[in-house]
Amino acid sequence: MEKLILRRVDRNDEEMILNFGPQHPSTHGVINFVVETDGEVLRKAVPDVGYLHRSIEKIGELVTWPGFMPYTDRVDYVAAMFPNEGYATAVERLLGIEVPPRAKYLRAISCELCRIASHLISVGTMAMDIGAFTPMLHGVRERETINDLIEALCGARLTYNYHRIGGVAFDLPTGWRDRVLAFLDHFDRFLGEFDRLISFNEIFVRRLANVAVIPREQAISYGLVGPNLRGAGVDFDLRRDLPYGAYPDFRFEVPVGKGFVGTVGDCFDRYYVRVLEMAESSRIVRQALEKIPEGEFLAKVPRKLKPAAGEALARVESARGEMAFYVVSDGGEKAYRVRARTGSFLAMGIVEDVSPGLMVADLVALIASLDVVAPEIDR
């Protein structure tokens, strides 16, 4: 059915078939949507993905186990710590390695900072797609500080390659802890300003409230994860419900959509859940910096990794939702199969079914609220 729409010519003058993308300022990467519209109202919007496919999973079969780590950054370059952690955890389960406690805390700190950075992009671009350019730049300004902090930690601003199989690559630099705490003090106040500027702005709310409502059952049935799922009212977060790493040691709330200004599961819920999650991540980083134990940051792992034949699955709560890495080993130096299951790919599936009846402007709001990034979809 989808193939038909891609090849069909306009049958009459009332319906238009348009390509929304792949080069487009608001589709969060190179994604194409073939939309069939009747004037301003959509009949259907079918995602057409694959423009950013780089065969990352195939490359996993061609490079060694540790050598694949930089490639995991590119699975989701907006929040690159999470695929790092996911892949590392999966291989550690294959090898049966226990990560030292300090490394677990370092992973949690770097991941939560990365979550804040990713959400800043997400809510910022959402505001920009709705037409408010200023909050995006304020968010990017804060993200610059996080980039500087992570650069001090691991040397890179976007694709970190920080986690290793067995721990992390570097320890905390001197003075880093104070820099992070100073940033968090500023950031907590920045979130208030951000809310005052855009979150409850009447026009913004009118654009997002009651738009593209995804009810709980549909969210679960389509396999949505992360803030998309929580925005629909489902109270599920891997960090709390299937904890891994250092997360059992932290106390934090899990924001769930409850129809803040409209219906449960509308675009605003998915947006505001992310704003609240940033505040929670800030709390987690503070607790982690306070409680981080001494010790080594990388377990003793052999140079050439040759896990025994078998398979392992690791699920991490990425900024975009649950990311699962499934690795299969055949006993060799290279993986037999590396599979990354990402939230954005699943979110593409729901666009077609939620889109009928939306206006073009609402389609933009829907895509922005699902927080899809093309690298995650196509890998």
Place this chain on the structure above:
Amino acid sequence: MSQTAEAGRIHHRTPRIGANPRAVVLGTLAFAVGLPLLLFSAILVLSPVTRPATVGAFLRACAGLLGLDVDPARWSQTGQYLLYGVSVAILAFVLINFGAVISGMTVWWEMRVSSRMQSRVGYNRVGAGGFFQWVADAVKLLLKEDLVPAEADQLLFRAAPYFVLTGFALTFVALPFGESLIASDLNVGIFYVVAVTALVVVGILLAGWSSNSKWALFGGMRSAAQVVSYEIPAGIAVMVPVLMAGTLSMQGLIRAQGAWPWEWFVFRNPAAALAFVIFFVAQLAEGNRTPFDLPEAESELVAGYLSEYSSFRFALYFLVEFGNLWVMAAVTVTLFLGGWQVPFAGPDTFARLRGTGDLPGLAWWGLQLVSMGVFVVKTLFVLNVIVWIRWTLPRIRVDQMMNLCWKYLVPGAFLAFVFTLGWELAVARAPALERVTGWILFAAFAVVAVLFLRQTRRNLELVGDRVDLTNW
């Protein structure tokens, strides 16, 4: 900044002109102040004298300054008409250039304000404070490849920008820059302005249609719907000051107001305050400014109806969009904010200073300059508010925009109009009513302004910032 930014500066080659920062600043200032000064002076000098009665005397005076003896009064009828025609053409040329230059400077101001609001450095390469960026952009656009899509309607695609430019340029003829500084004080002034700005719709529709691109068509249709819809509340809101002044003429509207804020139309009549808000919102919509910039919604339609335009044709649209800010602000100031009225200088002051000769005396020119200054300051203030709104608010959706227009603004405008009918009757019996309302509404506005500033300061403190103008 981080180490990496420092490392990047090693390879930076300082351009020759920028080698001396002080020279850059002085040069920029000279241009930034000099060019508008030149244009304003030209308008100041030319617009009062470009009348059949005075143009001859003006030429005689100028020739006398140069030592020549030229007396147009001795010329034939044809000669005098020709002189008048030439002077009108020169004034028109000055006004169009003024429009273009003010459009460029508005671009600079808007980009400067937006960069500061967004915590960015903004333009800082081309001239001090990036002042010449608009010149550089204009030159760049002129040098780009002029692409007309093969499947576009060749004639309409090429013609569309000129409709828009015409609609924009024609308004300058009726803008009251000062007490006598208006190219043509039509007795249907404001009606003319509203009518002529509607040409812009034609240009936009043509652009959207002739581009033969679905995205452009989307943008064109949206824009046409928007502009045409918002003409209604704008037109009715315009009637409120017209009723209060009893005339459509631009100068007449301003003369019916006073110089002090409580004598402006916006404060003298509660319905005029409502009409001001409606008119302001409608003007934003007509100028395709956020929150009504759906036709060029970058995030959705790339550039909407402009998608297929490049080079100079695009530059024309760009010029008109930013120049329209000035026109919008000027018309708002004329209608509601007292125009060029100078405090302590009523019409008798102007008449007294004019004298009875063919040409007015120097003091009169001085007072005209002051009135022009008042007009420019007020217009810049309103322009700043328009720019401020653009970078703060998101964009509203098409159906919400239509709802707003037809369900709220049109009834509101009608209400204001009908109320003003009754109000004028009441004021005719008791003129004190307007004076008192003026004081009350102005006091209310002052209180709101103070509260607004206090809330702003509280917002700054809440986030730990402070006002720092060293970085402006």
